[in-house]
Amino acid sequence: MSDVARLAGVATSTVSRALAIPGRVNEETRRRVAAAAEQLGYIPNAAARSLRAGKSTNIMATLPGPSTIFGVAQIIPAVVQSLAATLSEHGFDLLFCNRNSPAAERHILSQAFGGSVRGVVVFGAEALPSYGRRSLTDADVPVVSLLIDRSAAGIPSVVTNDRGAMREGALHLAALGHRSFLYVAGEAGNYHEVERYSGLLDALATAGLSEAAVIRHGGRFGFNEGLRSGVEAAQAYLAMQRRPTAVICCADDAAISFIATVRSHGVAVPGDVSVVGFDGAAVGAFCDPPLTTLAQPTEDLGSRAAEIMLQLADGAAPSPLNTTLSSRLLLRGSTAAPAGEDRTPG
Template sequence: MPKQTGIRAPGPSITDVAREAGVATSTVSRALTIPGRVAEPTRLKVEAAARKLGYTANQTARNLRVGVPRTIMIVLPDEIYIGASQTVSEVLRATAEGLTDRGFSLLIANVSRAADTDAHILSVAQGGTVSGVLLMASDMPKAEGRSLADTGLPIVSLHFDLSGEGVPSVVSNDHDAIAEATRALVALGHRRFLYIRGTLGNYHERERLAGVRDALAQSGLQEGALHLSQGDFNFSGGIAAAKDFLALPADERPTAVVCANDDMAIGFMRSVVDEGVRIPEDVSVIGFDGAAVAPFLTPALATIQQDTPGLGRRAATILMDMVLGEQLHNEQRFVVPATLVLRESVGPLL
């Protein structure tokens, strides 16, 4: 009996299908697992080749052929706050769905960023069980002089712009979206503004405050037109800002309040309404994030709606393309636009 020189898995391979269809193997993978991303003529050609050869896109066999683990590790923020906005949980859900659609699984690395958590994250990243890392609203983990960037794994940042550090980043257009909302309030006649800030140093806080300031300056309003109240992206930040607002004489109060997120807007609205302030007759209020509860408030909260499914799926797609070695453009910053939604909490200056 002749000696075997190699062992080949029975049946046709994805390479055979690609050769038969005259396309790249990556195109075959997309056509059979996420057909919506492939032009119909190409998809039909791939499907015909697969049928002719009797090829079945078995995920386990494909994992062995590709030779890389199909697990993505996600690193969550320092603290996961689950309020009305639900941004982190909604993006996490969309990300997981995007990964599952292409046969990847999701590994959650942490639920907090305690002192020894970053060391654990680096240990998992270097253990050979994950093929890429998604940073969600999180800085680069570092421990004992090492950084996650040193592991050589593909990394994508979601919600924080780390493109300046060479990390592909998927973000909302925070600055431009909140600037548009501020200009809309100016167009309604408002000239005295209060901005309720998020946590100091936070990426979103920096972008959104800059957007408000730039919009007011472009509208010809002086720096004194904007008052700031320190918040925390929590209901408590809005409640504290309401106390400062109510302490002012009625004729000196801002007539428009822009909040760094919906949770603080909700806290502010409830507190001032309890003290007899009318919204929007006495003050207009707008939030940021697009909390699902916003349309059901009284009055319904105007907000800037983030495309949370779009953010999660875009980040997942970019990272999987990197893991699989598919062609990427030179672009490092990917922006998913947010949408201004005006509701009953905003009105003209009376």
């Protein structure tokens, strides 16, 4: 560090700040320090820095098992990438723990209570990590909830406007002239499922339609089984005597498998049925036809959660407790005006 300081023409304390907390050093100095460190091949020792500071530079992200494919499955990698990148820019490392067993829950609490992590970002779980009588809220570490709103419990939360976004997608179909809908649901009671179906009902009311205009299918599969739920919904659709002209899916996986299944039975999309997904998965642009979907702000979700965690780690209180980011409607080739209402099998 002394060599870097001499080459950059600054104090060693400035080198430390520039490499560990870049935001506290002006841009010109930060660049000089970075250039000197690169020239000399200097890499800070994160463990030593944590020991000197007396505080961990690790942030843990907990994923609600049994697999890391859950909830809004298709967007998780992009959210994680943004979260990790923002934390890294400020000298923090992101660790992961998959909540797939009691042992994993115990490990999370051990890390939090033992001071091994500076904070915990909880991804999309219905409940916070707990073991026995202990909960994550009992540990003296900041917690940020990502994708599920826990602000009412005093936990800073970063979420998307699931309800408002689904309302926009359904109103798009209504504006095209659709009056009969099939909704492919996620797991019954799931936070995202409740919000998204409520958004659909809001849209129906706005369009002057009753809840009878929608057939709800599914509810027994989790979001990690979206492909399977889409196939089953397609099979149910194909067996209907009076088929809805529009299908709205709780997730892109379900929409993609629905389209593939009905097209293999001669149903034209969007000629016979329009389909809307939810998530904004990159693969949707390469489907046949390309999928109209509600795209979630993945980069902003990760970076905003990281920014709030950094505030908490620095002792500041976030304001507001709830941060709601907006999804956007991506219009592609899977939606069009209906050729006829309540189409019957040919």
